[in-house]
Amino acid sequence: MLYSVRMRAAQGGAHEAGGRHISGAERIAGAGDLAALAAAMVTRALSHSRGRADFINITVEAINEENVCRVPLLPVTTVAVPDVHAGREAAVAQLIKAGVAPAAARQGLAALLGLADSMRGAMLVCAESGRRLDNTAMRGVRVSRMDAVDPAGLTAVLSRRGLDNAHVREALVLAAKVAAAPGVVAELCWSDDPEYTAGYVASKDGYYRFPYLKPYGSPVGGRVFFVTPGSDLTALIEYLERQPVLVTVPEEASE
Numbered sequence: 081m082l083y084s085v086r087m088r089a090a091q092g093g094a095h096e097a098g099g100r101h102i103s104g105a106e107r108i109a110g111a112g113d114l115a116a117l118a119a120a121m122v123t124r125a126l127s128h129s130r131g132r133a134d135f136i137n138i139t140v141e142a143i144n145e146e147n148v149c150r151v152p153l154l155p156v157t158t159v160a161v162p163d164v165h166a167g168r169e170a171a172v173a174q175l176i177k178a179g180v181a182p183a184a185a186r187q188g189l190a191a192l193l194g195l196a197d198s199m200r201g202a203m204l205v206c207a208e209s210g211r212r213l214d215n216t217a218m219r220g221v222r223v224s225r226m227d228a229v230d231p232a233g234l235t236a237v238l239s240r241r242g243l244d245n246a247h248v249r250e251a252l253v254l255a256a257k258v259a260a261a262p263g264v265v266a267e268l269c270w271s272d273d274p275e276y277t278a279g280y281v282a283s284k285d286g287y288y289r290f291p292y293l294k295p296y297g298s299p300v301g302g303r304v305f306f307v308t309p310g311s312d313l314t315a316l317i318e319y320l321e322r323q324p325v326l327v328t329v330p331e332e333a334s335e
């Protein structure tokens with residue numbers, strides 16, 4: 081039996097009562113790993129660099145294994161940029177390469193830059209017009225029910241490449257699920273952890289990391305999923321939030 085384990089933590093009360101988002105996490109695991117995963121999630125919420133959570137919600141739910149789909153890890157490229165300005169320009173260029181209209185790429189970037197604080201989830205933005213498509217306000221759409229098929233194997237592959245940290249590991253799993261979503265053209269992301277300045281642009285073409293997408297110390301991060309016009313948003317959100325996905329590491333990535 082496999083289980084989805086999800087955590088969301090906030091400060092100043094629950095998210096739905098106006099609390100500030102501190103941390104979230106989503107994993108898939110067997111029964112024997114649940115207690116350790118839940119304990120690690122509590123520790124993470126209580127020791128987060130965004131602040132100490134006073135609301136922590138952990139949900140454990142069995143998932144139907146027949147329903148799980150597998151998607152491949154995206155190939156990873158690190159783009160050496162000297163500073164935040166160059167990082168954002170390179171990220172916009174990569175979004176355009178992935179098929180986002182230039183004005184929409186700029187508007188998606190502007191939407192992240194306009195946030196007063198981090199959302200819990202992602203914004204859906206039209207890849208043609210740049211208009212926001214979801215109506216979830218500051219909650220956003222939270223991608224859930226995903227993990228690596230073999231988390232220890234993924235860690236080993238990444239550490240051989242000097243990429244072994246939790247941010248990269250979790251972002252690669254999320255980006256693989258999102259890139260495989262029906263109607264998603266590309267994703268733009270940077271972390272809301274004040275000490276973590278890196279971000280990425282991902283699409284089916286790959287995961288392009290930029291070491292600087294926000295200034296050191298900023299607690300504002302976020303995600304934009306650029307969506308093909310005319311996509312079925314209800315089906316897309318259902319996939320993002322509920323479809324269990326396990327991410328496989330292709331042979332060539334593990335060499």
Ligand code: WAQ
Nearest residue numbers: 198199200201202222223247271272278279289301302
């Ligand atoms: N679903 C949708 N949006 C999410 C999710 C999720 N499961 N998790 C986080 N977000 C959104 C939310 O708005 C957060 O404020 C924002 O993304 C940043 O989340 O290659 O650590 O977990 O070096 O802080 C990217 C670079 C790290 C990694 C991203 O994001 C690398 C990161 P964080």
Ligand code: MG
Nearest residue numbers: 102103104105
């Ligand atoms: Mg988080």
Ligand code: MG
Nearest residue numbers: 104105250251
């Ligand atoms: Mg995260």
Ligand code: MG
Nearest residue numbers: 103271272273
């Ligand atoms: Mg964070």
